[in-house]
Amino acid sequence: MAENPSDRYNQGMATRRAVLGDAHVDRAEAAKTDFDAPFQDLITEAAWGHVWSRPQWSKRERSMVTIALLAALGQDEEVAMHVRATANTGATKDDLVEAMLHVAIYAGVPAANHAIKIIKKTYQEMGAAVREEGR
Structure with a gap:
């Protein structure tokens, strides 16, 4: 502190x-x-x-923009961290689909493709964690 x-x-x-x-x-x-x-x-x-x-801006809006910027910059760990944070910000999977379309057009298809892999993996991990907690 x-x-x-x-x-x-x-x-x-x-x-x-x-x-x-x-x-x-x-x-x-x-x-x-x-x-x-x-x-x-x-x-x-x-x-x-x-x-x-x-x-x-709402936390949801900031979340979408942040993830798009991090994806465009290739900041993999930060993308995953902010995807996990969507549980608190209210940004949805559909929001991130739209954000990645923007990344593809404005920052390049390879950047978006790579970030999509990270987002999918992170959502899978989040789902697994939720299933484990629900036991």
Whole structure:
């Protein structure tokens, strides 16, 4: 945690937890070292406290745009993380189909094709986890 957290940091942490879930954020915080603590504080305050906390777009809309951008950039782990977060943001499979069509046209078919594989695998893993919890 930041030494003297700002209001924006506190808002960012609340938003980060709402989107990614407490378990994910707790793991990230536990893994934080002196080396990456400044980076973690930056993304909590700037990405989560400023951008993700703005009221102009819903979390669903931000989720779709984020996944499309990450897919276009080839950020596989981040795509999977944000697909898992759709359970909290309300972005649907149909939303991601549309996002990947945009990626295909504006960033290239190979980028979309690769991201679709990651999205499908992540949804399969999420379904397996839900089935395990439902026992």
